[in-house]
Amino acid sequence: MKLCKAIYVFLGMLSIQASADRLYFNDLPTPKSLDDLRAIQEAMQSNLSRARRATVCLQIGEGSGSGVIVSPEGLVLTAAHVTGGVGEEVTVVMEDGTEYQGVSLGLNAKTDAAMLKITESGPFPFVEYDKNDATKLGDWVFSLGHSGGYDKARGINVRIGRLVREAETTIQSDCMLIGGDSGGPLFDMTGKVIGIHSRVGASKEESMHVPLREFQAHWEKLEKSDFVGEGPFAKKPVPGGGFLGMMVEASLEKKGLRVTELWEKGPAEKAGIKVGDLILEVEGGSATKELLKSTLGQLGSGQKILIKWTGGEETQEKEVKLEDRP
Amino acid sequence: MKIIIAIILCSSVLGNTLPSEQRKTNKSMQATLSPVQKYLQESSAVFYDSKRRVPFVYGTIVSSDGLILTKASELDEVEEFYIRIGAERYKEPNILKKNEIWDLALVKVEAEGLIPVKLDGSSEVALGTWTVSNGASDRKTRRPRPGIISANKREIKGGSPAVLGVGFRMEDDRITITKITEDSGADKAGLEKGDLIIGLDGKEVGDDKEFIELLKAKAAGEIVKLKIQRDEEVLELDVELMARHKLFGGPQSRNDSMSGDFSERRSSFPMVLQHETMLSARSVGGPLFTLDGRFLGMNIAAANRVEAFAIPVEHLSNVFSEMKTASGL
Numbered sequence: 001m002k003l004c005k006a007i008y009v010f011l012g013m014l015s016i017q018a019s020a021d022r023l024y025f026n027d028l029p030t031p032k033s034l035d036d037l038r039a040i041q042e043a044m045q046s047n048l049s050r051a052r053r054a055t056v057c058l059q060i061g062e063g064s065g066s067g068v069i070v071s072p073e074g075l076v077l078t079a080a081h082v083t084g085g086v087g088e089e090v091t092v093v094m095e096d097g098t099e100y101q102g103v104s105l106g107l108n109a110k111t112d113a114a115m116l117k118i119t120e121s122g123p124f125p126f127v128e129y130d131k132n133d134a135t136k137l138g139d140w141v142f143s144l145g146h147s148g149g150y151d152k153a154r155g156i157n158v159r160i161g162r163l164v165r166e167a168e169t170t171i172q173s174d175c176m177l178i179g180g181d182s183g184g185p186l187f188d189m190t191g192k193v194i195g196i197h198s199r200v201g202a203s204k205e206e207s208m209h210v211p212l213r214e215f216q217a218h219w220e221k222l223e224k225s226d227f228v229g230e231g232p233f234a235k236k237p238v239p240g241g242g243f244l245g246m247m248v249e250a251s252l253e254k255k256g257l258r259v260t261e262l263w264e265k266g267p268a269e270k271a272g273i274k275v276g277d278l279i280l281e282v283e284g285g286s287a288t289k290e291l292l293k294s295t296l297g298q299l300g301s302g303q304k305i306l307i308k309w310t311g312g313e314e315t316q317e318k319e320v321k322l323e324d325r326p
Numbered sequence: 327m328k329i330i331i332a333i334i335l336c337s338s339v340l341g342n343t344l345p346s347e348q349r350k351t352n353k354s355m356q357a358t359l360s361p362v363q364k365y366l367q368e369s370s371a372v373f374y375d376s377k378r379r380v381p382f383v384y385g386t387i388v389s390s391d392g393l394i395l396t397k398a399s400e401l402d403e404v405e406e407f408y409i410r411i412g413a414e415r416y417k418e419p420n421i422l423k424k425n426e427i428w429d430l431a432l433v434k435v436e437a438e439g440l441i442p443v444k445l446d447g448s449s450e451v452a453l454g455t456w457t458v459s460n461g462a463s464d465r466k467t468r469r470p471r472p473g474i475i476s477a478n479k480r481e482i483k484g485g486s487p488a489v490l491g492v493g494f495r496m497e498d499d500r501i502t503i504t505k506i507t508e509d510s511g512a513d514k515a516g517l518e519k520g521d522l523i524i525g526l527d528g529k530e531v532g533d534d535k536e537f538i539e540l541l542k543a544k545a546a547g548e549i550v551k552l553k554i555q556r557d558e559e560v561l562e563l564d565v566e567l568m569a570r571h572k573l574f575g576g577p578q579s580r581n582d583s584m585s586g587d588f589s590e591r592r593s594s595f596p597m598v599l600q601h602e603t604m605l606s607a608r609s610v611g612g613p614l615f616t617l618d619g620r621f622l623g624m625n626i627a628a629a630n631r632v633e634a635f636a637i638p639v640e641h642l643s644n645v646f647s648e649m650k651t652a653s654g655l
Contacts, residue, residue, distance in 0.1 A: 029348055029354070030358060034361055038456075038617065044454050045453070048454050137342050148581055153478060153480040154477045154480060156477070158602070159474070160454070162350060165343045177632065178581050200584065205350070
């Protein structure tokens with residue numbers, strides 16, 4: 001009974017919030033006149049410049065997606081299939097071309113929700129997001145994103161539509177999306193983010209977004225860089241599944257591990273390690289075969305291992321990103 | 327650069343669905359847009375393929391006595407066409423002039439009392455402003471399709487490289503044709519293996535690098551004058567350039583494969599307004615209006631799933647004057 005009461009109160013709060021923010025045209029089955037359309041346009045336009053300032057292009061490796069800044073400190077909401085993993089380095093590009101460095105935080109592989117953080121100091125332009133799950137089927141919405149990648153002359157692409165379907169972990173709009181929009185924001189007509197672009201269907205006007213409630217359900221975990229859920233949008237690193245591409249043997253004359261063989265274009269070779277180099281430390285501990293083996297045993301593809309090595313005169317330390325086993 | 331988006335086909339996901347007639351482009355929205363429909367009705371021309379009797383492109387009426395601007399490259403796709411304005415049919419349209427830079431064709435029909443678009447207006451318009459274009463059409467009626475101004479006004483560069491359909495290399499300091507691709511412009515123009523290329527559009531070309539540079543400035547659909555030497559004979563042949571992907575096929579980009587029926591010529595425009603309207607290659611060429619019926623420009627390309635381009639009215643007006651003068655009008 002206690003549970004029921006809690007839900008009742010929660011729902012009660014929702015309806016109050018919803019009615020306060022509701023714009024009249026959202027409750028029309030269809031706009032009845034050009035003035036209704038003008039009201040929709042004006043509502044959107046009054047929020048556009050702020051919304052655009054907070055919408056970013058995300059460049060990760062060879063890929064390009066979109067995202068939206070939701071805090072002055074630079075917390076960004078995006079899609080899991082854009083970040084692809086936890087702890088990825090990301091270049092965050094503002095509409096005017098200013099670039100910031102960032103790192104991906106947690107993600108939900110089941111719903112396609114993900115977060116990342118700009119690692120430079122703010123304050124950054126940001127937008128509010130829907131905390132009350134206040135949208136309804138048929139609400140007018142607008143969509144922003146860097147369709148097809150960053151294009152300075154074009155700027156951000158704006159699209160308009162309605163919420164045409166609501167499901168548990170997905171909302172669908174008839175705004176049109178294309179590659180590069182993934183991770184970008186869907187706004188209600190008060191300028192709050194209500195969803196994140198995830199995927200498209202067969203017809204042009206079939207666009208799927210992750211609702212904000214799915215972010216809220218796991219907010220703290222996502223902020224703490226947790227890999228949540230299992231699903232098609234990101235592959236969870238399997239412990240021991242990471243590949244370094246380096247053979248070593250214990251050095252007889254010196255403390256450390258001697259590199260005897262490297263996999264061509266493997267992670268170790270790409271980091272600059274050469275055959276004959278001496279591995280000094282693994283994750284800060286003196287390099288032994290046992291330590292290397294046990295450390296690799298806990299790491300999966302996409303995760304990083306800290307290695308310190310010397311080629312004789314020069315000593316280097318780098319985080320080497322593990323890959324899938326070839 | 328890889329562009330990230332997952333593409334899935336949704337099947338039976340449970341949820342609440344908005345009745346389809348309430349969606350953005352559906353019937354009830356057309357009723358709402360009916361006050362703007364009259365502008366489309368008055369100033370749009372519909373181009374029909376005479377053979378198949380289906381519309382294949384629109385036009386924008388620019389004079390009361392029957393001058394119409396349309397997308398030039400689409401006219402090349404049909405052998406013969408007729409035009410409908412309102413419910414009236416015009417049998418013998420005459421192509422007066424083409425402009426490659428803007429991909430425009432000036433067409434004349436015998437008519438009077440038509441209502442042209444206003445060419446002295448401005449295309450200044452805020453991002454997010456509603457627009458109305460031609461969606462579908464039947465014999466009598468043009469149907470409005472809504473959209474919004476969706477990005478900055480700008481130049482569209484580049485495009486799919488235009489090719490003649492020949493392989494060539496330098497032999498004894500002459501550009502020698504070594505291969506002719508079947509069904510290419512070169513094939514149709516009767517070029518042969520062993521022909522020596524000596525000039526392009528009135529310019530002499532010395533080596534293959536110079537020739538490639540000259541070709542780069544051309545667009546697919548253009549017809550170039552290729553000067554060749556065959557044995558002791560010097561010939562000048564008209565050769566149609568084709569888009570590389572059209573001639574050789576090859577994989578489309580992911581964004582193209584999800585964009586449906588987009589315009590063949592969708593790049594290399596000095597200036598465009600961009601709007602988000604669900605257009606196809608067949609629904610460009612007509613006018614773009616605001617809700618107040620202000621003429622903003624002429625739809626010139628369905629570029630992809632999310633971007634449609636229109637030539638801004640100021641530019642359209644200038645090109646129209648040039649084309650009119652060049653046609654002796």
